[in-house]
Amino acid sequence: MSIDHSNLTWSKPAADRLEWLRTRYPADKQRALILPVLHMAQREFGWVSPSVIDFVAAAIPVPTIQVEEVACFYTMYNRKPIGRWHLQVCHNISCSLMGAEIVLEHIEGKLGIKRGETTPDGEFTLMGAECLGSCGTAPMMQVNDHYYENLGLSDVDELLETLRATADIADDEANVAHGPGSGPSRKLPQDGEAHTAGSGVVLPGHAAGGH
């Protein structure tokens, strides 16, 4: 679902949301729109390309450099195109203790890419992430806006299959209109099971979920 960035326009819900967002900040503080509008743009256009930066700057409007500064500061803005599914495997301390590295290596092997890369078919982008705030259910990964927790390697396999089989997500309206984490939980098929079924990667010498 690569999107042509040479001629950008907002979808109707995004355009409406932009107007609504404007009303939330005082007239002289419209600069504060940069964050939410960038998020929105990323959802609309897939990634924050230089053209998207120009587009957002003109939409708010603020000088381009201010949008660049913000877009470079936060890692949640993707400055490179990413795959349809953005896998972010937490490898901060809790997840590491619970085998995040094993999960990462497993996915790398399975998809044939290294972290930071995208599969040639554009389906998956794999990244390591710092603490995603889900230590109690380590190891975990975030797929697009969704958490998958207590991962076992078989859960991962199953999840990747499910994702691959899931239809395009671009027309999900709720997704456009809300920032990450703020939207209604968008369920994938069998999400309920995939979510909690696993019990962690079994590290050598440890019982599953052993604490």
Place this chain on the structure above:
Amino acid sequence: MSDQVTLTIDGKEVTVPRGTKVIEAAKQVGVEIPHFCYHPGLPVDGNCRMCIADVRTWNARAEKHFPARRPAVTCWTDAEENMQVFTDTDEVKKSRATVMEFLLINHPIDCPICDKAGECMLQDHYMQHDGKRSELREEKIHKPRLKPFGERIVYNGERCILCSRCTRFTAHVSKTHDLGIVNRGDRAVVELAQGSTFDNAYTDNVSDICPVGALTKTDFRFKKRVWFLKHTDSVCGGCSRNCNTVVDHDRAEIVRIMPRRRDEVNGHFMCNEGRDIYKSLAATVRTSAPISRVDELGAGPSWDDALAWAGGKLGEQKKGGKLAVIGSPWMSNEEALVLGHLAGKVCKSAWMDIKNDVIEGYPADDLLHTDDHNPNRAGVIAAGVVPGKKDGKDLAAIQEAIAAGEVEVLLVWGTGLANHYDSVEAMHEAVAKVPVVIQLTDAMDALSEVAQLVLPVRNWAERDGTWTNFEGHTSRFRKALRPHGQARDGFELLSAMCTAAGGKPPVKTFKDARKKLKQDPDSDVREVADGEFAFYKGQSLYRHHSGTTEV
């Protein structure tokens, strides 16, 4: 609530307007608080933490000072009534040293090849406030070191301390929004906005205000170690703004021109054209001795003969009224005073005006540049060279009179008479009708090719004088370079011409001229803050700290 607050800084009492930052209040009692990101010409950012001090606020109800929980940044903190500020407690000194240590973690310390060395705040603060060896045993972070920002500026990311002065300049002063800080943590660098070419008229200022050598000018890179430079207060003649400047020179030539703080004229900054003016100055064709085209004098007359001849010709016009005087907006006020007197009082000339010497330059903008590319029109008129003073006989009338063959002696100061004719040939044709053309000039031009007598005078870099800008502020420029050949000082030469023409000069000395003009070249009232940077007390080092020689 009164508009003034009184506080003590290191025990010294000072009263300042409410809203003054502590760092500024401290300057007034001679306390220099070290800083990097603070610049009086930019909005406060408070990111470097170098300016910390122990600041204690007064609690009126408890009737005592509250001890500070931690040191405060004095560039952010407003001075308050009864506040106590201590800038050199052990704790403050330790904090400063720590800030320095952090700033230097990834700094390349390449001072030996850095153009800023010698006027670098990081260097000076290190010597004064840190002085330790590096504790770092790891490889330093590498960043781009040779990144062009437009044609005039080169960025070195490793030297940058991310103080954001340059980005604040483009955001708030030039309002061009060219620069920003991108990425984060130890990867952060200054970056040119996508699509920006950074080619506005004020780009070089970012190099001046950069506290370190991260932004260097292509015009100055590797040209000269700054400690070999001599510094002379000067004024830019590029337009009628008269930005106050410092000419940095090496006796025989100007190496660069920097802005000098003058709040009511140019603030802290100047334009790029003004900086480049030394190049056009160096490119002018000069004559080192008088040139004559009259038989009595021969081709290369002595100054005495030339003056006597010129004085004679002018003296003959005392009654006749066939003398036309064309002054120049490049004259100093003092010279204009004497020329006005020579023309009006000594010779009773009927024709008098000022020409337009320079007609090309940057367009006017709403920051500094004006649309008059000559410095001193206002001052020359005020000092006595009044266009059409007598019977409205101004430049147009002079041109008519020349064409009609009514002018017998034409006295011209400076270049550019041809600007008032369709072409150089047209000008040549016109002045051919005047029997005696005398040109006093610092540069040769089309008129010098035909004038009967060309007398070389010193240019602005070679003489003392004052100019008055379009808003009426007078600024003084001083002699920086050795005069070219036998070029004479304009004030002194015109005074001598008064005498040679059988009259008396209006004043005896330059000082008397200043008195008579009753102008206050405010730039004469220089505080320490204007140039002598006293990091090393007792040693008078002239520094372009923060570019605008502010402390």
